[in-house]
Every structure is written in structure tokens, then in C-alpha cells.
Amino acid sequence: MKSKKNFRPESLMMSYGYKPELSEGAIKSPIFQTSTFMFKNAEEGKAFFELAYGLREKEQDEELGLIYSRINNPDLEILEDRLALWDEADDCAVFESGMSAITTAMLEFLKPGDLLLHSAPLYGGTDHFIHHFLKKIGVHSVSFRAGQNREQIDEVLEKTGMADRLAMIYIETPANPTNSIIDIACCREIADAHQTEESQVYVAVDNTYMGPLWQHPLKHGADLVLYSATKFIGGHSDVIAGACCGSDEVMKRIKTLRTFLGNMASPHTGWLLMRSLETLKVRMEQQCLNAQKVAAFLNDHPKVTNVNYLGLIPEDSSDYEIYQRQYESPGAMLSFDIDGGEKEAYRFLNALVLVKLAVSLGSTESLAEHPATMTHAGVDPDHRREFGVTESLVRLSVGIEFIDDLLWDLEQALEKV
Numbered sequence: 001m002k003s004k005k006n007f008r009p010e011s012l013m014m015s016y017g018y019k020p021e022l023s024e025g026a027i028k029s030p031i032f033q034t035s036t037f038m039f040k041n042a043e044e045g046k047a048f049f050e051l052a053y054g055l056r057e058k059e060q061d062e063e064l065g066l067i068y069s070r071i072n073n074p075d076l077e078i079l080e081d082r083l084a085l086w087d088e089a090d091d092c093a094v095f096e097s098g099m100s101a102i103t104t105a106m107l108e109f110l111k112p113g114d115l116l117l118h119s120a121p122l123y124g125g126t127d128h129f130i131h132h133f134l135k136k137i138g139v140h141s142v143s144f145r146a147g148q149n150r151e152q153i154d155e156v157l158e159k160t161g162m163a164d165r166l167a168m169i170y171i172e173t174p175a176n177p178t179n180s181i182i183d184i185a186c187c188r189e190i191a192d193a194h195q196t197e198e199s200q201v202y203v204a205v206d207n208t209y210m211g212p213l214w215q216h217p218l219k220h221g222a223d224l225v226l227y228s229a230t231k232f233i234g235g236h237s238d239v240i241a242g243a244c245c246g247s248d249e250v251m252k253r254i255k256t257l258r259t260f261l262g263n264m265a266s267p268h269t270g271w272l273l274m275r276s277l278e279t280l281k282v283r284m285e286q287q288c289l290n291a292q293k294v295a296a297f298l299n300d301h302p303k304v305t306n307v308n309y310l311g312l313i314p315e316d317s318s319d320y321e322i323y324q325r326q327y328e329s330p331g332a333m334l335s336f337d338i339d340g341g342e343k344e345a346y347r348f349l350n351a352l353v354l355v356k357l358a359v360s361l362g363s364t365e366s367l368a369e370h371p372a373t374m375t376h377a378g379v380d381p382d383h384r385r386e387f388g389v390t391e392s393l394v395r396l397s398v399g400i401e402f403i404d405d406l407l408w409d410l411e412q413a414l415e416k417v
């Protein structure tokens with residue numbers, strides 16, 4: 001007999017984890033629009049709660065029974081099983097937004113007095129949470145930049161005088177909007193150097209920009225992978241959601257806190273994301289093919305002075321080695337400087353016809369925005385300049401449109417500059 005083949009995630013997105021016989025043979029999972037689930041008898045209810053509250057260990061092959069949709073729901077469970085496949089994670093938890101996935105992870109693994117080391121720049125919402133909320137509850141933070149090596153990051157840590165209290169390293173790579181990259185394995189080494197038997201240092205990676213297809217942080221030593229599922233995973237600019245993947249050990253803690261914060265996704269959101277996952281790979285691959293052509297076009301254009309795209313990293317730079325080791329594709333996100341300043345960038349953005357002027361990213365339609373005055377308006381102007389977020393920088397998320405139509409649009413908008 002043939003042994004069961006190890007199917008690739010893209011082959012499993014249509015059916016994995018769903019049993020049609022439990023839903024009248026429906027080929028697709030229905031939306032389980034219900035708040036609560038009936039127990040067969042009181043003994044069953046007791047057994048389910050014992051597991052849910054960790055009062056006993058799971059029996060072999062026992063799964064958590066359905067109780068209440070804040071704790072579990074079939075749409076979320078099937079979606080989580082499917083999402084975990086891409087990162088080869090033990091488990092996954094989905095949330096009502098990317099921010100709720102990120103903040104839940106930080107709240108679970110950080111306590112007052114701890115030190116958080118993070119890369120900069122970070123997504124604005126994450127940055128705000130660290131520097132306002134976490135600060136208020138006594139969690140300290142310090143940042144490093146892409147391009148800093150192990151010695152320089154160690155120096156940043158030592159300068160705080162709190163290196164022994166390091167509890168989490170949180171990074172975004174590639175960084176938004178400049179596409180600068182950070183070595184995840186190096187962050188793991190730093191974490192290992194600071195953890196003791198009693199206190200672990202967790203490495204968390206926001207993989208929204210490249211995942212779950214093109215970067216697999218767990219393989220490079222991360223403990224937690226976080227997503228704004230609003231972006232590539234959702235992929236149609238019609239849903240807000242988030243996800244977190246990791247080992248059984250960390251996910252048990254994340255899911256427990258999610259139960260008590262009550263920030264799980266709804267069954268309808270779960271269903272929408274399952275629908276999105278069926279086309280995740282074809283969408284992202286087409287987006288990347290288009291992005292490579294757009295990057296080459298912009299790179300040759302006289303009115304463009306600089307293009308930030310992973311596919312254009314020079315082979316003789318130190319970043320190239322990280323790129324080769326950590327990424328499976330140059331991705332579909334790029335940013336570029338238009339010759340001039342804010343005025344020229346605005347003229348270009350206002351002239352676009354097919355590409356839409358909006359924040360967010362990873363969707364089927366191409367989106368352009370001006371980081372300095374939009375997504376990164378809240379970042380200190382000195383820091384903005386330091387990170388390369390200039391007045392002339394435009395960020396572009398490349399969609400699945402016909403490539404010649406996209407190039408036509410970019411060309412005619414650049415002509416107006």
C-alpha cells in the first residue's frame with residue numbers, strides 16, 4: 001500500500017481539518033454562527049471543562065470539545081489548523097485583528113520590570129503599544145536598527161543596565177516601509193545568551209510583510225510568529241484579523257490569555273479567512289511576479305532615485321547573505337524615492353488611476369501611500385530620516401492586475417511629476 005503522501009500546504013487549504021460528515025456532507029465548512037454548543041450529557045460537559053481549564057492532561061487522541069465560541073468554534077479551529085501548516089507550527093490562534101494578536105503575545109510574555117528589545121522602525125500601532133501602554137505598566141524597552149550587528153546590539157542592551165531582565169526580542173523583518181532586513185538567527189543567539197533556567201527570552205517576529213509563504217521565522221529560531229491577517233492572508237481588503245503561530249507550549253499560554261481577553265476572531269471572520277487561504281499561494285506568487293517587474297521598471301526610471309526591494313539587494317552587501325538564508329522570495333512590497341520631495345510624491349500619488357491611494361497592503365489590488373505623512377506620521381521626524389523614511393518616499397503594495405496595465409499607470413503618473 002502506498003503510504004500517505006505529505007501534501008503541501010497549498011494542496012490542503014481546501015479541505016484540511018474539516019470533516020464533511022459532521023456537517024451534512026457540505027463540501028465547505030458552514031459558518032458556525034453560534035455562541036454556545038450543546039453537551040451530550042453532564043459528564044461530557046465536565047470532561048470538556050477539565051481540559052479547557054487545564055485541570056487534567058489530555059488523554060491520548062483526545063481533542064478539546066466544543067464549549068462556547070469565545071473558547072473554541074469549528075471555523076476558528078479549522079482555520080488555525082490550516083494556518084499552522086505554512087509555518088510548520090504546532091498550533092495557531094486567530095484574533096480579531098493583527099494588533100490583538102501582537103498585544104496578547106506581549107501581555108502574556110512580559111511583566112512589569114522586564115526589558116523588551118525591539119527592532120525599529122515598527123508598525124505604528126505596535127510602536128504605540130510599547131511606548132505608551134507597556135511603559136505605563138512598567139515594561140522597559142530599547143530598540144536597535146536593521147544593519148546593526150551582534151556586537152552593536154549587545155552594546156545597546158548593556159547600555160540599558162537591565163540586560164539581565166531581557167524577556168523578549170520583538171522584530172519586524174523586512175521593516176515597513178524600507179524593506180531593511182534583520183537576521184532572526186542572530187536574535188535567537190542574543191536571546192539564548194540572556195536566558196536562564198528560570199527565565200526564558202522569547203523571540204517574536206511580525207511576519208506580516210512576507211508570510212506565511214516567503215519567510216518562516218520558527219525555522220530560524222523564533223518562538224512566536226505574528227500576523228496581521230488583514231494583509232496577505234485575508235488578501236482582499238475586506239476583513240480585519242490577526243494570527244499567532246508557535247509551539248504547543250507557547251500557544252497554550254496565548255490561547256488561555258485570548259480566552260480571558262476575549263479577542264478571538266468571529267466565526268464569520270474565520271470563514272472568510274478560510275476562503276482566502278485557498279488562493280493564498282497563487283495570489284502571493286502572482287503579486288511577487290508583478291512586483292519584480294515593477295521594481296525593475298522603477299529602478300530604470302529617471303524620475304526614481306532609489307528603490308527598496310529585496311530583489312535589488314546588491315550581492316556584495318552583508319544583507320544579501322541574510323536575504324539568501326532567510327527569504328524564499330523578494331516579495332510583493334516595495335518603496336521608492338521620487339526625484340524631489342513631498343510635492344513630487346503627492347503629484348505621483350494623485351495621478352494614479354489603477355493603483356489606489358490607501359494604506360494597508362498585501363491585497364489583490366495594488367495600493368500606494370506616502371509613509372512620512374500617512375502610516376509613519378506619528379514617528380519622530382529625526383527617527384524617520386534615520387530610517388530612510390524620506391519626504392519623497394512612496395510605498396507600493398503590488399496586486400494581481402495585468403502587469404502592462406500596472407506599468408502603464410506608474411509611467412503616466414511619473415510623467416505628471
Ligand SMILES: *Cc1c(COP(=O)(O)O)cnc(C)c1O
Binds near residue numbers: 227230
Ligand atoms: C497592519 C499591520 C499590523 C496591524 O494589524 P491590524 O490587522 O491592522 O490590527 C501589524 N503589523 C504590520 C507589519 C502590519 O502591516
